[in-house]
Amino acid sequence: MSRRADFDWETIRAEYEAGSSQVALSKKHGCSRGAIQKHIAAEGWAQDVTPVIQRKVAEKVAGVVAGCSPEKKAAALDEAADRTAAVVTRHRDEWDDHKQLVTNAIAEQDFGKAKLAKITAETLKIRQDGERKAWGLDSGQRTGDINVSINGDDEGVL
Template identity: 55%
Template structure:
């Protein structure tokens, strides 16, 4: 085997995370045990099956079947991102239409349209939250504390 030979690191990692020892992996795949150890440390491999299953599920859901081929992987990632972008854009359009409904209700002082706007907002919120969860879409600006506001009052000495 040459130094330039490509190893199937995805398979090696999956087998390690499923419980195989580094020694067994070295024998099976012809990779130096130290190389496996370095890679495992660098990529934080664990023998936690839940993490391995989650990675494989995510790859399959997003169409990333052959992750050893960088071009196929990049294309699958772009396609998965495009699908999520379409969902996010649709959500934004729905809120824009909802905004127009509110403007109409306020402008015309129309109580029934205002009630419809309230019901529509609640429905959109519930459906979109569920849809974002199903698509694995996270709000990048979401705060880990759930959006709690922390206020710190600073006192200047001498006051």
């Protein structure tokens, strides 16, 4: 058997996640079944293709090419994180602007401005919900929720 460092674990993982059995992979790549099991447990390999497809899509969106160097992969992932963080920051800034609109409407007791604030809140929520889905921001991780309440009714969390 070869040393552990000699195995192409990315290829073994890809073949496992595509449906190959541990025994077949062990025979094909010359590593022990136990070593494969350790990688499965440590790295969360799964034969359900849904998470694999999601990971591959995320890599493609981030600009990560299979087999690229760790430096290029890290740079691509960092750039993707920066783009995503910019979306979250913009969403927060938009709600800060909206808060000022509401504050002014209340201070001036201006029904027209209050109505505009309500419409603006609804529009922001719809657009930002769509952007959050498009950017994959609602996959269970939250970066700071914003509760939107209109006329005392809870409209949802952004």
